[in-house]
Amino acid sequence: MPPNSSGSPPSLACSGDVSTPPRVDAEVAGALVIAALVLTLIQYFGLANCFPGLFPGVWAELPVFHLYALLWWAGCTCVGYFLVPALWLKWRGRSLGDYGLRMPRRSKHLWVYPAMFLLMLGPLWWASGTEAFLATYPFYPYARVAPGLWLVFEASYALQFLALEFFFRGFLVFSLHRRMGEAAILVSMVPYCMIHFLKPFPETLGAIVAGVVLGFLALRTGSVLGGVALHWSVALTMDILAIWRKGGLAPGVDWFGF
Numbered sequence: 001m002p003p004n005s006s007g008s009p010p011s012l013a014c015s016g017d018v019s020t021p022p023r024v025d026a027e028v029a030g031a032l033v034i035a036a037l038v039l040t041l042i043q044y045f046g047l048a049n050c051f052p053g054l055f056p057g058v059w060a061e062l063p064v065f066h067l068y069a070l071l072w073w074a075g076c077t078c079v080g081y082f083l084v085p086a087l088w089l090k091w092r093g094r095s096l097g098d099y100g101l102r103m104p105r106r107s108k109h110l111w112v113y114p115a116m117f118l119l120m121l122g123p124l125w126w127a128s129g130t131e132a133f134l135a136t137y138p139f140y141p142y143a144r145v146a147p148g149l150w151l152v153f154e155a156s157y158a159l160q161f162l163a164l165e166f167f168f169r170g171f172l173v174f175s176l177h178r179r180m181g182e183a184a185i186l187v188s189m190v191p192y193c194m195i196h197f198l199k200p201f202p203e204t205l206g207a208i209v210a211g212v213v214l215g216f217l218a219l220r221t222g223s224v225l226g227g228v229a230l231h232w233s234v235a236l237t238m239d240i241l242a243i244w245r246k247g248g249l250a251p252g253v254d255w256f257g258f
Contacts, residue, residue: 027092030088030175032176038081042081051069077160080167081166085166099166104221104225110226117233127202128244128245129245134242136199138239140239145250158232165214172184189211
């Protein structure tokens, strides 16, 4: 940059080369702060492994108590991922339908959801034979000996996925989209990837792709419900594959493990 007549470089502030950055509005700031608070509280108080420490008097090495721990996690995620942002949006006079909680407005992209599920079957089959996968799944560890309790967990798992998709692909993506455009998808993908850090490495990498694709589809269809269906279908398939790889239901199974 050539010097001015005084021999010093010109001021960028006066040259017009730097524009004033846009102000962060209340919707963007609120969404990001709420996301940080919710993710922090769930990490320290809402995970299944927090349950024994929070409620030591009801913990025991029995199938039903492991279910309580997972129900605690599912309940905390439903409160944090769904109830908290929903109350914030309602307080601001927003409709939840404008944040993805509606039937898809366009059917043009709906075929992508079943196509993604079919494409994932091969990798899931391969992954289900690895030690890391079988150390993590089935997510309810007593599924083989107490399948009735596993079905109860799967119902809560479905509700958890509704809350999760609403939080990452609904609340975050749609709150940020007006200011950031489709970059909002990438912003929401980062914390979504990070909540997978304790899962097998390939699954965490897959969360990056899933976060981008599901965010894109949510914007295009105006709905997160397709993502809910896909997410739960994949999770259910992973659990079923893990149960099968471990030998299916245990002999003399007690459906409710009491």
